[in-house]
Amino acid sequence: MPLFDMSTLLPLLVAIPLAGAIVSVLLSTKYVQVLTGLLTATSLLLVMGLILGGLSFNGTGETIAVRYSLAGWAAPLGIALSLDGFSALLITLTVFLVAVLTLYSAFYFAASPARERFWPLWWLLVAGIIALFLSADIFNIYVTLEIIGLAAVALVALSGNKAGLTAALRYLLVGLLGSLCYLLAVALLYHAYGTLDFSQLAERVESNPLSWAALALITVGLVLKTALVPLHFWLPHAHGCAPAPISAILSALVVKASFYLLVRFWMEILTPAVTNDALMLLGVLGGMAIVWGCVQALRAKRLKLMVAYSTVAQIGYLFLLFPLLMSTDGVSASQLAIQHQSALAAVSYFIVAHACAKAAMFIAAGNIIHSLGHDDIARLQGMAKYMPLSLFTFAIAGGSLIGLPPSAGFIAKWLLLNVAIDTQQWWWVLIILAGGLMAALAIFRVLDLAFIKPEQACEQSTPDNWQKVPVAMPISGLALALCTMALGFNADLIIDLVAIGGGE
């Protein structure tokens, strides 16, 4: 038996960043905010460590999800928090990335007047993301979606220039529209089944036009927020115009939050309403996203915009999960469960690999902007000499995005390819491989320029207008990039964790 009831720790995961946000508003001096940030990040890491320890302690033989009813009120009236392997993985990822990015932001915003507004919004965003992963109540999910949306928009607007503000406004309108589609689906589901709780809803849902309508609305709303092609139009500018640590968290975690919900609804809650055609449609859109995102990344003139377009492509890979869940005739229920579990493991791995690599890339791009004041790809000639660490980070993270061994990106693609072959859908293999090739072209284009000798370079890359960045900034990016490598060697950790509480 564990020493204490682990479920009581769950609310702390939301309460800690909220407290951090409140303290950062009230005491807005620089050192207090940085200190609060570091304290909040450390205590989050600590609590998550305790929870993970408890999970593996419980996890001998019996794999269960942890539930906590807020204020002691059980569903259907109360709101439940629940944690299974999939959400535990995503929260661990969130807490880890937030810790690294907090450290990075402390340096990034050290001299910037935006610092005062950054910290409260940052912790609010983190609280929203963690609350979304923990929540087991479809209306509470709506609230967390809005907390994330409003905080993220305000963070994008921190850049203060016209391009950033316009991108933020568009992001806000898209986000509100997505949430309202979702909310309408909540209204329909509550009307039909009289509950908001995930597990109760999953028991009661039938395949009828109302469930189909609800699933369609949820999917449109969340696909809009996840930025799947052709609804991705808002993403490149919102992610490209924001300050670097914000771009990093938006690409690494915020789009994954709405994707996580899609997986929950399609795989667990509204499964009776799911049809093979619909699964195929999401897969085809995912395939289009891979191709389109890569083409745009190749054409991008600015480094951050290129990285943002590569997110569009990577989101496409995530959506390949859906056709791989298709049930064919003559497959037994247990085989289908194994197929679901391996598809989910592949996609979880992809999420983690992409989150670490993309955050590292945005950090590298942020460092380049910080030192040079611009991120025109054409003017990056010879930069490898001046910013070796940042370009090294960019190269490693790029390797993971392309899917080169031994990176986590390679394992993720490998798992995905395996499931595609097992389910006899070979055409996804072609798309996955073509996507990797095109990502390689985009990334090598930058590296190629960066390693050209400075003698051949234009004069603007001479160190005259070049500022040195604090050493912690490239180091934190490098740490994330090295993590993608380390994960390439430890694939079992993630796959075992996802299996907890799943497979029913």
Next chain:
Amino acid sequence: MTQALAYSVFGIILFGIGLFGVLAIAHVVKKILAINICGVGVFMVFIANASSGASPDFVPHAMVLTGIVVAVAGTALALSLACRINALEKLEDDA
């Protein structure tokens, strides 16, 4: 057609009108208004649901209340962003 169903259908129509407005109108303030019309449509569906049973259900009311708070916050943020963009545009014109 019962009264509750009529309200639900009308709510969904309002949602559609708002949706059309957000997608088709270029004017920023009108877009923000359209989003609010969308929201009101959704709230109407909730309220109509609440009255469909024998006794009124209070859970949808609580949800609409939360939804209104969110809508106000979102509208305020959108308007302040629009104002800031407008001010920057004026500065550019003067320069």
